[in-house]
Amino acid sequence: MGINLSNFLTSKSHDRKMGQYQDLDHLDGLAVSSVSANLYNSKRDDLAMFYFRDGANFASLYTQSKILSENIKWNLSQKTQKIFSLVVNTRNANSFTGEQGYKSMQHLADLISKQLTEKQKEDENDPKIIKPKNLIFGCTGTIGEKFPEEKIKSKIPELIKNIKYTQNKYIWMKVALSIMTTDTQPKIAMEECKIGSTTVKIYGVAKGSGMIQPNMATTLAYVFTDADISNDVLKKLLKKNIENTFNAISCDSDTSTNDMISIFSTGKAKNTLIKTINDKKIKSFDEALNSLLLNLAKRVVADGEGASKxxxxxxxxxxxxxxxxxxxxxxxxxxxxxxxxxxxxxxxxxxxxxxxxxxxxxxxxxxxxxxxxxxxxxxxxxxxxxxxxxxxxxxxxxxxxxxxxxxxxxxxxxxxxxxxxxxxxxxxxxxxx
Incomplete structure (x- = not known):
């Protein structure tokens, strides 16, 4: 990948073309993991999991391309109020793969939901039953190649075993690297703000370097917050703040079949639940979310394929x-x-x-x-x-x-x-x- 983790982790600030890398730490209610499924025929991590042990409110926006990848079709079909896991693979877009590509999503969701339910029984005082509908997927890579279902399935036990309930800057950088394709730099960002008197965190990770001119979506970008915000408000905040951030960038004018942006709210900050976009307490969060999305969007452009300016x-x-x-x-x-x-x-x-x-x-x-x-x-x-x-x-x-x-x-x-x-x-x- 041309990236040495020690280059990023030896100091508090990391100067690059887009300014500084921020050191993301723990966000309550979220666990992360990454492994190599040998999708690149190398030892690099290429499969990532974001796990919400108590579930998370969420909202997503997807590509406006008329050709949708099979994971996007899966995500759109899941009608649920809580998400327990987001799983992201690189190297293969699972696009133009037809019925078999969609069935691969079903098979993975069945396997992952069962194994996460077992993990709930092992780790939680009040274990929850996780269903396939509680999972969504991100896929990125080559369009039209057969989806490597068996390779990925074989690594799910290790992926779940590697789940880290407490994150640090090393773990965040590792997972950001694991979702990259032609990127040369990981994209991470963070903001803190207040909802009422409660301090909340907003973390973000993205990938993207080519095939980029989003339209009401993005490349792949995932935002996590410990704030307690309803699904409806999350969706409205995302739609509003995408317009002058990810919908304001273009590397090569091409919109992918796989573009998605998602935001997940664990509620662990214990602020009073935000139920309406008109709640005045959301103003600071709204501004911080816009700042974070713009930071990530600019990083995608700065790392555009072959970019020198x-x-x-x-x-x-x-x-x-x-x-x-x-x-x-x-x-x-x-x-x-x-x-x-x-x-x-x-x-x-x-x-x-x-x-x-x-x-x-x-x-x-x-x-x-x-x-x-x-x-x-x-x-x-x-x-x-x-x-x-x-x-x-x-x-x-x-x-x-x-x-x-x-x-x-x-x-x-x-x-x-x-x-x-x-x-x-x-x-x-x-x-x-």
Whole structure:
């Protein structure tokens, strides 16, 4: 994987392109585990379990692709108020695998629910019967290959045996690494806030590096909190906060068949149960959740396949947020814009092109463009102090900020993306080898 755990665990803060890695510790009500099921024909962990010994309230959003992976179909069919386990495998997407792929989910759910029920009897004073419907799955990897059911089933006893009821930064990093595919960096984040007078934790782990332009979902992202929040409120919070975070990123404009984001609430913080989105006590949690999701989303972009630059596109003063979003993604998804930035070429004409093809009405006399603090276009004309040398110097940075002022309204939207390099082609031309 090119990652040495000791690099991440020797100090309290871990500097990387996206700032610091946070040291996640224990979150009450959650246990985690990871093992190698030999899905990559190597010793790396590739199978993870998140276990809620007392169950957890939850909400999920899934891909808007018209072709759904079999695990997403399974998850959508489970009508339950509590989840006891999330199991995630890498290397195989279980997509375009048909009836057999879905049956594999059933077989795994049957096996895992029985073995977790036995663990309940061993570990709990008030053991619960865990049913297949209390489990959901995340799958990521190659589409169209037969799902490795037997390999995974053979490792379930070890996965459950390895469950750690108390987490530390090592365990969190290990599980974050276990769900990676072409990622080069694990994605973890944390926030703390208050609900009333009660301090609560929010932890998040994600994976994603390519095939990324989510739509009301994400790549794979999982959020855990010890707050006590109802399923309905969790769903509303997730829908609200996905819009300017995971729904504001694009690496390559492709939406996966497997995209999902889930949030789980163990209730162990013992705050008064939040039953309505209008409860004023939820405000701090709402803000912290948005911060955590944006942190994870940016980490996905920063680790985009072959990325050498992190690009922020601010579309300002638009007639509507939808128009601003269209323009932002038109720029973000333009191969010509992305390759120019990779080549450190301040070719602002390509941005003009991308704005023009966004299907948004533009008054050129009001259009302005900036690279960082450098004004390139002002009121529809090249700025009289535009300096190509200064612009080229700016493009050599790792973080590129583009601002597009439409000048015909008050709405804005920010899109996050990456450049397009030869390394992206190399990674994706040998993805399965």
């Amino acid at each position: 992190f690009i922020t596109i601010n579309v300002l003063n638009s007639k509507s947020e939808l128009d601003a979003k269209k323009i932002g993604f038109s720029i973000a998804n333009s191969p010509l814009v992305k390759t120019a930035i990779a080549g450190e070429d301040p070719n602002w004409g390509r941005i003009i092109m991308a704005i023009g093809k966004s299907d948004v009405d533009i008054n050129l006399n009001k259009l302005s463009i900036k690279f960082g603090d450098l004004v390139i276009v002002s009121k529809g004309k090249i700025h009289n102090q535009y300096n190509e040398i200064e612009a080229a110097k700016y493009m050599k940075g790792l973080d590129i900020n583009l601002s597009v002022d439409i000048g015909n309204g008050k709405k804005s939207f920010t899109v996050y993306t990456m450049d397009l390099t030869n390394e992206y082609i190399k990674i994706n031309s040998d993805y399965r080898s």
